Amino acid sequence: MVREYLVHLRIERGCSPLTAQAYRVDLADFSSFLDGRGVARLADVDRETVVDYEADLIERGYAASSIDRRVSAIKGLYRFLVREGFVRHSPAVTLQLPKAPERLPDVLSVSQMDDLLSSPVERAPIPLRNRALLEVLYGCGLRASECTGLDVPDAALDEGYLRVVGKGGKERIAPISGAALQALAEYLAEGRPELVRPCAKPVSAVFLNARGGRLSRQSVHAVVAEAGRSIGVANLHPHTLRHSFATHMLEGGADLRVIQEILGHADISTTQVYTHVGRAHLREEYLSAHPRARACPPPEAERP
Numbered sequence: 001m002v003r004e005y006l007v008h009l010r011i012e013r014g015c016s017p018l019t020a021q022a023y024r025v026d027l028a029d030f031s032s033f034l035d036g037r038g039v040a041r042l043a044d045v046d047r048e049t050v051v052d053y054e055a056d057l058i059e060r061g062y063a064a065s066s067i068d069r070r071v072s073a074i075k076g077l078y079r080f081l082v083r084e085g086f087v088r089h090s091p092a093v094t095l096q097l098p099k100a101p102e103r104l105p106d107v108l109s110v111s112q113m114d115d116l117l118s119s120p121v122e123r124a125p126i127p128l129r130n131r132a133l134l135e136v137l138y139g140c141g142l143r144a145s146e147c148t149g150l151d152v153p154d155a156a157l158d159e160g161y162l163r164v165v166g167k168g169g170k171e172r173i174a175p176i177s178g179a180a181l182q183a184l185a186e187y188l189a190e191g192r193p194e195l196v197r198p199c200a201k202p203v204s205a206v207f208l209n210a211r212g213g214r215l216s217r218q219s220v221h222a223v224v225a226e227a228g229r230s231i232g233v234a235n236l237h238p239h240t241l242r243h244s245f246a247t248h249m250l251e252g253g254a255d256l257r258v259i260q261e262i263l264g265h266a267d268i269s270t271t272q273v274y275t276h277v278g279r280a281h282l283r284e285e286y287l288s289a290h291p292r293a294r295a296c297p298p299p300e301a302e303r304p
Contacts, residue, residue: 001042002027005080014168016145026073042081047091050074107244108233113138115231117179126210128191130223132183133207133215136162137224137238139180141245141263144220144238150206157185166264174262246274 006024009015015023033053039045050071057067071092078090108116117138121131136142146164154163160181162174176184188206196203197212205214220238228236242263249259260271 001081001086002031002077004084005077008080014170016167019167022069023073023076026070027077029070030074042077043087045091047094050092106237106240107247108236108240110248112231112233113241113244113248116227119230123190125191125194128183128187129195129207129215130227132180132187132191133220133223134227134241135180135183136176137220137241138245139178140164140174140176141242141249141259142174143242144217144224147207147220147238148205148215148217151204152188152206153204155184155188155206157181157188164264170264170266172261172264243274246271250274 002024005027006020009023010017010020030053033056034040034042034045034049037049037052039049053074054067054071057070062070075090075092078087078092081087082090117131117134121127133147136147137144140162142162142164143166146166149165150162156163157176160175160177162176164172164174166172184206192206192208195208195210195212200212203212203214207215207220209215209219224236224238224241228234246259246263249262250256256268256271256274259274260268263271265271
């Protein structure tokens with residue numbers, strides 16, 4: 001029944017292979033727990049069993065976010081089983097998910113982004129590609145997988161937009177202009193043609209590797225990490241550039257709904273985290289700039 005649910009996620013829900021694999025791993029762990037308890041069928045699982053599994057995850061040292069994800073996977077599985085008639089009731093329907101501590105995304109400052117993108121670029125295919133990749137990640141707020149998924153027809157540079165396929169196969173339009181547009185245009189005109197291999201099967205990807213194939217997500221991570229090291233930022237991640245895009249847009253006065261649409265967030269609550277980032281940034285600026293913003297010692301108690 002788990003196999004049928006995973007097929008449902010891929011085919012009907014449009015989940016990506018990575019998301020489906022995460023569900024597979026989470027539910028496999030739950031199945032192992034059930035085996036250890038002597039529970040042979042999913043229909044025999046009761047609420048107490050799921051609560052015990054949650055407690056087991058806590059004892060094994062899982063973070064609240066990981067427990068949340070695994071319990072959510074169980075809830076989703078049983079919703080599917082009830083709907084398809086495999087079981088009558090969900091043992092997890094009333095289970096409360098653990099509240100994960102709020103974690104604000106990492107962002108680079110505007111000056112750090114300037115340092116990252118202002119160094120001269122060698123007029124060679126790989127340097128031109130890497131600069132275009134960094135500019136698009138930050139300038140358009142794309143995910144690494146969305147960059148690697150771009151095909152040449154998706155880049156309507158004359159009209160100033162990219163056609164992006166995001167999570168779940170959902171398409172959206174991402175505007176592109178300024179430095180990102182220029183860098184991508186230069187790469188497509190000067191760099192990409194040098195990476196194409198005439199004798200190989202044609203590849204429509206915008207970003208190519210040195211062998212003329214589609215650039216992988218792992219390679220995107222490597223390019224971004226190397227760029228981060230060049231400005232003294234360790235372990236820089238492509239998603240940090242996406243977070244920086246959203247934060248700097250918000251600080252520049254962009255409407256939250258506009259940022260939501262550009263990022264491809266289905267729910268505005270996902271985008272609202274950047275308002276917290278903005279408030280944290282304002283507080284840091286206030287504390288560093290205002291002469292009396294730092295905490296003062298408490299006044300002495302009045303003498304009798």
